[in-house]
Amino acid sequence: MTTMYDVAAHAQVSTKTVSRVFNNDPHVLPLTRDRVLASMKELQYIPNTLSQNFRTGRARVIGVAVPDIADPFFAAIARAVERVAATHGQAVAVTSLGEDADRERTIIESLLTWQLSGLIVAPISHDQSYLRRWADGTPLVFVDRAPTKLAADSFVEDDHGGAKMATTHLLGHGHRRVAFIGDSLAIPTTQNRLAGYKLALADAGIDFDPSLVTFGASDRAGATNAVRALADNADPATAVFSSNARCSMVLIPALQQLRRTDLALVGFGDFPMADALTPATTVVDQDPANLGEEAVQRILDRIASPSRKFRRRTILPVSLLERDSCFAPVPSGR
Numbered sequence: 001m002t003t004m005y006d007v008a009a010h011a012q013v014s015t016k017t018v019s020r021v022f023n024n025d026p027h028v029l030p031l032t033r034d035r036v037l038a039s040m041k042e043l044q045y046i047p048n049t050l051s052q053n054f055r056t057g058r059a060r061v062i063g064v065a066v067p068d069i070a071d072p073f074f075a076a077i078a079r080a081v082e083r084v085a086a087t088h089g090q091a092v093a094v095t096s097l098g099e100d101a102d103r104e105r106t107i108i109e110s111l112l113t114w115q116l117s118g119l120i121v122a123p124i125s126h127d128q129s130y131l132r133r134w135a136d137g138t139p140l141v142f143v144d145r146a147p148t149k150l151a152a153d154s155f156v157e158d159d160h161g162g163a164k165m166a167t168t169h170l171l172g173h174g175h176r177r178v179a180f181i182g183d184s185l186a187i188p189t190t191q192n193r194l195a196g197y198k199l200a201l202a203d204a205g206i207d208f209d210p211s212l213v214t215f216g217a218s219d220r221a222g223a224t225n226a227v228r229a230l231a232d233n234a235d236p237a238t239a240v241f242s243s244n245a246r247c248s249m250v251l252i253p254a255l256q257q258l259r260r261t262d263l264a265l266v267g268f269g270d271f272p273m274a275d276a277l278t279p280a281t282t283v284v285d286q287d288p289a290n291l292g293e294e295a296v297q298r299i300l301d302r303i304a305s306p307s308r309k310f311r312r313r314t315i316l317p318v319s320l321l322e323r324d325s326c327f328a329p330v331p332s333g334r
Contacts, residue, residue, distance in 0.1 A: 002043045002044060002045045003045075004018050004019065004045070006043055006045070007036065007039050007040055007043055007045050010039040010042070010043060011032075011035045011036045011038075011039040012035075013032060013035070013036060017032065017036065018036055018040075021033050021036040021037065021040075022040075022089060025304065026304050060089055060090050060091060060117055061090065061091045061092065061093050061114065061116050061117060062081065062085050062090050062091070062092050062093070062116060062117050062118045062119070062120065062296060062299055063092075063093050063094075063095070063111045063112070063114075063116045063118070063119040063120065064077070064078050064081055064092055064093070064094045064095070064119075064120045064121075065094075065095050065096075065097055065107065065108050065111060065119065065120070065121045065122070066078065066094070066095075066096060066097065066121075066122040066143075067096065067097050067098065067099070067122055067124050068096050068097075068098070068099075068246075069094055069095075069096045070096075071245070071246055072245060072249075072271045072272055073144075073244075073245050073246075073269055073271075073286065073288050074122060074144075074288070076288035076289050076292065077120075077122070077143060077144075077288045077289070077291055077292035077295070078092070078094045078292065079289070079292070080288070080289040080290070080291070080292025080293045080296070081120060081292045081293075081295065081296045083293075084292075084293055084296045084297065084300075085296055085300075088300055090117060090300075093111065093114070093116070095107060095111060097122075097123075097124050098124070099124065100124075101124050101125035101126065101186075102125070104123060104124050104125040105125070105130050108121065108131070109130070109134075112134055112138060116138060117138075117139070117299070117303055118138060118139035118140070118141070118299035118300075118302065118303060119134075119138060119139070119140050119141070119299075120141050120142075120143055120292075120295045120296065120299065121140065121141070121142050121143070121147075122142070122143050122144045122145055123142060123145050123147060124187075126148055126186075127148055127149050128142075128147040128148060128149060128150040128152070129148075129149035129150055131147070131150055131152070132150060135150065135151070135152060139153075139298070139299045139302035139303060139306075140152045140153065141153045141154065141155065141295045141296075141298045141299055141302075142154035142155070142156075143155050143156070143291050143292070143295045144156060144157065144189065144291065145187075145188050145189055146188070146313055151311045152311050153298050153302075153311050153312055153313075153314075154312075154313045154314065155291055155294045155295050155298070155314045155316060156313070156314070156315055156316070157189075157286045157291070157315070157316050157317075157318050158315050158316065158317055158318050159189050159192035159193045159196065159268075160192045160193070160195055160196040160199070161196060161317075161318065162193070162196065162268055162284040162286075162318040163192070163193035163194070163195070163196030163197045163200070163241065163243070163268060163284075164196035164197070164199050164200045164203075165196075165200075165284065165318070165320055166197075166200075166241050166266040166267075166268060166284050166320065167196070167197045167200035167201065167241050167266075168200045168203070168204070169266060169282070169320060169322070169326060170239040170241065170264055170266055170326060171200065171201075171204050171206070173239070173264060173326060173327065173330070174330040175238045175239035175264060175330055176206060176238075176330075177209075177212065177235060177236065177237045177238050177239070178197075178201070178212070178237060178238075178239045178240070178241060179212040179213070179214065179230050179237035179239070179240045179241070180193075180194060180197050180212060180213045180214070180240075180241050180243065181214050181215075181217050181223070181226050181230075181240055181241070181242050181243065181247060181251060182194070182213075182214075182215050182217065182242075182243035182244070182247060183215060183216065183217055183218040183222075183243070183244065183246065183247055184215060184216075184218065185215055189243075189244070190215075190243050190244070193243045193244075193268055194213070194243070197241055209235075211233055212230070212233070212237055214226040214229050214230065217242075217247045217250060217251055217254075218246065218247070218250070219250055220250045220253060220254060222250070223247065223250040223251045223253075223254035224254040224257065224258065226251070226254070227251070227254050227255060227258050227260060228258070231258070231260070237263065238262070238263065238264065238328070238330055238331060239263060239264035239265070239266075239326075239328070240263050240264070240265050240266075241265075241266055241267075241268070242265065242266070242267035242268065243268050244267075244268050244269050245267060245268070245269030245270065245271040245283075247267070248265075248267035248268075248269070248271060248274070248281060248283070249271055251265075251267075252265075252277065252281065261328075262328060262329075262331070263328055264325065264326050264327065264328035265281060265282065265325040265326065265328075266281075266282045266283065266284070266320075266325070266326050267281055267282070267283045267284070268283070268284045268286075269283060269284065269285075269286050270283045270285050270286070270321065271283075274323070275323060277325075278324075279323065279324030279325045279327070280323035280324045280325065281323055281325045282320070282321065282322050282323045282324070282325045282326040283320075283321050283323075284318050284319070284320055284321075285318060285319050285320070285321045286316075286318055287316070287318075290316065291316060294314070294316070
């Protein structure tokens with residue numbers, strides 16, 4: 001079996017240099033790095049990860065904890081993390097936090113006992129202060145939702161601006177009764193998007209109507225109830241803003257089941273087959289792959305420069321992907 005000493009001799013460098021290349025140390029000269037990597041490939045060197053873990057006290061594994069790995073948005077984040085991490089010799093462990101906020105701490109602390117290289121989290125609870133004892137020794141990056149009661153790196157989308165943009169887009173098509181459908185107001189992203197929706201109405205001189213705001217659309221039954229509630233309104237909506245992709249994925253079948261083809265729709269977050277539906281769904285695109293790439297790169301940067309203590313919150317822009325679902329005509333007299 002090829003050893004680190006064999007690679008060092010072949011590349012004419014020290015074993016320490018081989019180790020630094022394997023650990024992606026940014027201070028290795030490019031020519032030296034290329035020579036060592038070429039020797040690793042030629043000799044088919046397989047690093048002894050177990051020995052390395054004993055030496056460093058850390059597994060070459062980055063953890064990813066998200067609400068639901070089956071959600072297309074969070075799945076795209078995880079895939080992007082895996083893709084980038086693999087190029088730096090890091091494996092990825094992914095877990096779902098579920099919907100019970102009280103279980104977040106138990107799940108994440110269990111993951112951290114494996115002495116991870118870093119952890120990427122999309123939190124579900126309202127308090128991440130329990131992570132303070134881990135923060136100095138393990139790079140932590142939050143995605144989609146910023147942490148509370150904890151100073152940590154985070155990458156979030158412009159939820160407020162994206163919701164305002166989506167609502168304004170529907171208003172621009174002549175709609176004045178635009179409904180807001182979400183899953184839970186307890187989720188910070190939903191709160192921010194509701195605020196953006198309200199701001200768009202205010203900017204257009206339209207009074208906010210609480211009867212047009214409905215929650216509980218986290219499954220097919222909840223979405224069906226939300227659509228029925230809108231239909232029972234004395235002054236019903238002519239358009240709907242869906243607050244996330246999961247809502248949209250259950251809302252669209254509910255609209256079809258109830259034969260509500262008259263409602264214009266814009267959803268926050270793209271999802272598989274959204275462009276293949278009839279009509280294709282207009283969405284605010286979050287680019288979850290970019291979110292995952294930014295998060296894992298921040299983890300790698302922290303690993304390379306552990307002395308940098310300043311933590312940053314980064315808000316990533318979103319864009320509108322106009323398709324056909326926003327073009328439902330406004331009923332006459334509305």
